[in-house]
Amino acid sequence: MNPLSSEDLANIEVLKKQIKDAPKGRGQLIPLLQMAQNILGYLPDKALSLVADYLSINRSDVYGVASFYNQFRFNPPGKNPVKVCMGTACHVRGGEIILENFERKLEIKEGDTTEDREFSIERVACVGCCALAPVALVGETLHGHMAPSKVEGLVLRVQLEREKAEREAGNS
Amino acid sequence: MIILTVDGRSIQAPAGSSVLSACLFADIFIPHLCWLESDTVADAPAACRLCFVEIDGFSEPVTACTVTVENGMMVHTDTEAVRSLQKTALKLLLSVHKVDCKNCPADKACSLQDIAKFLGIGLGCKPFERVLKELDVDSRHPAFDYYPNRCVLCGLCVRICRDRHEQPMLSFAGRGFNTVVGYFAETSDTDPDCLSCRGCLDVCPTGALVEKSQV
Ligand code: SF4
Ligand code: SF4
Ligand code: FES
Numbered sequence: 001m002n003p004l005s006s007e008d009l010a011n012i013e014v015l016k017k018q019i020k021d022a023p024k025g026r027g028q029l030i031p032l033l034q035m036a037q038n039i040l041g042y043l044p045d046k047a048l049s050l051v052a053d054y055l056s057i058n059r060s061d062v063y064g065v066a067s068f069y070n071q072f073r074f075n076p077p078g079k080n081p082v083k084v085c086m087g088t089a090c091h092v093r094g095g096e097i098i099l100e101n102f103e104r105k106l107e108i109k110e111g112d113t114t115e116d117r118e119f120s121i122e123r124v125a126c127v128g129c130c131a132l133a134p135v136a137l138v139g140e141t142l143h144g145h146m147a148p149s150k151v152e153g154l155v156l157r158v159q160l161e162r163e164k165a166e167r168e169a170g171n172s
Numbered sequence: 173m174i175i176l177t178v179d180g181r182s183i184q185a186p187a188g189s190s191v192l193s194a195c196l197f198a199d200i201f202i203p204h205l206c207w208l209e210s211d212t213v214a215d216a217p218a219a220c221r222l223c224f225v226e227i228d229g230f231s232e233p234v235t236a237c238t239v240t241v242e243n244g245m246m247v248h249t250d251t252e253a254v255r256s257l258q259k260t261a262l263k264l265l266l267s268v269h270k271v272d273c274k275n276c277p278a279d280k281a282c283s284l285q286d287i288a289k290f291l292g293i294g295l296g297c298k299p300f301e302r303v304l305k306e307l308d309v310d311s312r313h314p315a316f317d318y319y320p321n322r323c324v325l326c327g328l329c330v331r332i333c334r335d336r337h338e339q340p341m342l343s344f345a346g347r348g349f350n351t352v353v354g355y356f357a358e359t360s361d362t363d364p365d366c367l368s369c370r371g372c373l374d375v376c377p378t379g380a381l382v383e384k385s386q387v
């Protein structure tokens with residue numbers, strides 16, 4: 001479980017303010033969860049409790065409902081979300097191996113986010129570039145013909161870019 | 173008192189009770205996993221599909237936990253149709269079950285073992301394919317570890333927690349084959365309530381909930 005960041009804490013305050021004007025009733029559960037996720041980018045336990053308590057629904061029920069839907073996520077999205085294609089073409093060309101490589105390199109499982117929130121990994125369905133299979137997206141950028149060696153390179157590149165940005169920020 | 177006949181034997185049961193509870197109290201065993209002693213016919217979730225019986229006047233086997241006893245009812249717990257349904261239901265449960273009794277704390281005190289023995293079958297799941305969940309153990313709960321591949325999703329733990337606590341911690345989470353018993357508490361420190369309650373641990377018919385070893 002990722003601890004709440006200072007940004008999360010600020011967003012939770014925003015959520016607290018917005019929720020006050022929302023209508024009540026069980027039927028509001030999904031809309032309020034969506035509102036919370038729009039503000040926070042994900043649904044930390046604190047947000048689930050806020051929604052549950054506001055609607056006077058059991059917290060564990062709220063969790064049960066939220067976990068039913070793919071649209072809700074329970075860990076923060078990484079700054080560089082890695083999406084590994086598991087469509088048919090990519091599957092046939094070893095998408096599973098690419099996924100495993102990312103998991104090993106980043107030391108997290110699919111669906112999780114790294115401690116520093118730089119990366120998260122998820123599997124996606126066909127992204128429409130089957131000719132380039134196996135395919136992975138890092139942020140918005142698509143990478144075709146993925147191979148284990150490329151996984152190393154991609155992660156390294158993001159890390160180097162970040163270090164560079166940090167240095168520049170420090171210099172100015 | 174209502175008087176009914178089960179497998180040729182005349183038994184008594186309080187009005188309003190289910191056929192399942194009437195039989196169990198008369199020491200006539202009917203396999204069941206999802207039923208709590210306090211369940212009325214209306215409360216019973218009838219989820220495990222194991223407690224089938226045949227009753228004269230019904231065209232098909234029915235779940236004993238959802239039928240109210242009536243005077244003169246003729247119940248049969250041991251027909252071919254009943255046993256075949258029960259074996260299939262058990263095999264379906266076992267098809268998503270990691271059978272490894274030697275390394276399971278429930279070994280010898282497990283409802284699945286008991287029911288399989290009662291039905292005279294093993295713990296295999298043929299002709300169904302065995303499909304296991306990726307996650308072997310979920311350790312988030314302060315009082316127990318949860319083993320999804322030993323859970324039959326009978327729901328007893330969820331219901332007990334709900335009955336006893338205003339702010340229950342357990343619910344079903346996910347959906348379809350990925351359904352698990354989910355745990356939700358906002359704080360991660362041990363809730364002293366859980367350790368004194370133990371409701372879920374006591375009620376679980378399998379080895380899915382294992383008390384964390386006291387450190
Ligand atoms: S829950 Fe029962 S059947 Fe499953 S491994 Fe444990 S003892 Fe065996
Ligand atoms: S953990 Fe045990 S009691 Fe709870 S649903 Fe699974 S098998 Fe039933
Ligand atoms: S299957 Fe991966 S891009 Fe189509």
Ligand code: FES
Pocket residue numbers: 203204205206207216217218219220221222223235236237238
């Ligand atoms: S006990 Fe009747 S269906 Fe489970």
